[in-house]
Amino acid sequence: MSEIPEIPGTPREQLACAFRWLARLDLHEATANHCSLATAEGGERFLINPAGRHFAELRASDLLEVEARGGERPAGLDPTAWAIHGAMHRQGREVGCILHTHSLYATALACLEAPELPPVEQNAMRFFERMVVDHGFDGMGLGDEAERLGRLAGEAPILLLGNHGVLATGADVAEAFDNLYYFERACRSYLVARASGLPLAPVAPEVARKTAAQWDDYAWAGAPQAHFAALMRLLDKEGDDYRN
Numbered sequence: 001m002s003e004i005p006e007i008p009g010t011p012r013e014q015l016a017c018a019f020r021w022l023a024r025l026d027l028h029e030a031t032a033n034h035c036s037l038a039t040a041e042g043g044e045r046f047l048i049n050p051a052g053r054h055f056a057e058l059r060a061s062d063l064l065e066v067e068a069r070g071g072e073r074p075a076g077l078d079p080t081a082w083a084i085h086g087a088m089h090r091q092g093r094e095v096g097c098i099l100h101t102h103s104l105y106a107t108a109l110a111c112l113e114a115p116e117l118p119p120v121e122q123n124a125m126r127f128f129e130r131m132v133v134d135h136g137f138d139g140m141g142l143g144d145e146a147e148r149l150g151r152l153a154g155e156a157p158i159l160l161l162g163n164h165g166v167l168a169t170g171a172d173v174a175e176a177f178d179n180l181y182y183f184e185r186a187c188r189s190y191l192v193a194r195a196s197g198l199p200l201a202p203v204a205p206e207v208a209r210k211t212a213a214q215w216d217d218y219a220w221a222g223a224p225q226a227h228f229a230a231l232m233r234l235l236d237k238e239g240d241d242y243r244n
């Protein structure tokens, strides 16, 4: 793993900040959806939100810390959260954080027969050849379904869940949040442009590939961590209780 710049706060505070901002940006859905952050090498242990709590009210101390190979589902944890996030963390990839939402534009893309994100603007190019689509929706993801999703995601930062929603991953919470944020924006621009009914103007694959590599340069320079640190500062300035 390349050296990633530090973001302030404890893992609990960082994940709580992510929940608050997902709610503020309307990327959440009711009290459903889940986000998890590994707290041990290889994803053996991770933090995740308890069932039935709104993202806007979650504080650092509310988060559950669970064992990825713990067998029984911990009390207070949603069954699909346990199945999918547990399976993905267990696979021990270099994925520290998994954000799972049903955000509007990503989910709208997941409703299409052929959910693709052509390189029509630079946010979309960030995900050029970096989005994996799961076409195997078969009810709410449990058991084998979860293991399959984990394997399918591979190294891709975005796993679009057909007929369902999206999973964004990253080495840390800042990277995962930045991926989800930009993916939602990219889907929004694309779907709005497509809804105009006018012809789209995708760039050539080599331009899209070059632009994706330029996004990597931003990431290596710490842009996702700077974004996330700013989000924490904004909550702190308001006296928000997410760190409690």
Ligand SMILES: [Zn+2]
Pocket (backbone or CB within 6 Å): 033, 100, 101, 102, 164, 165
């Ligand atoms: Zn879901």
Ligand SMILES: [Zn+2]
Pocket (backbone or CB within 6 Å): 033, 034, 035, 080, 081, 084, 085, 100
């Ligand atoms: Zn989930």
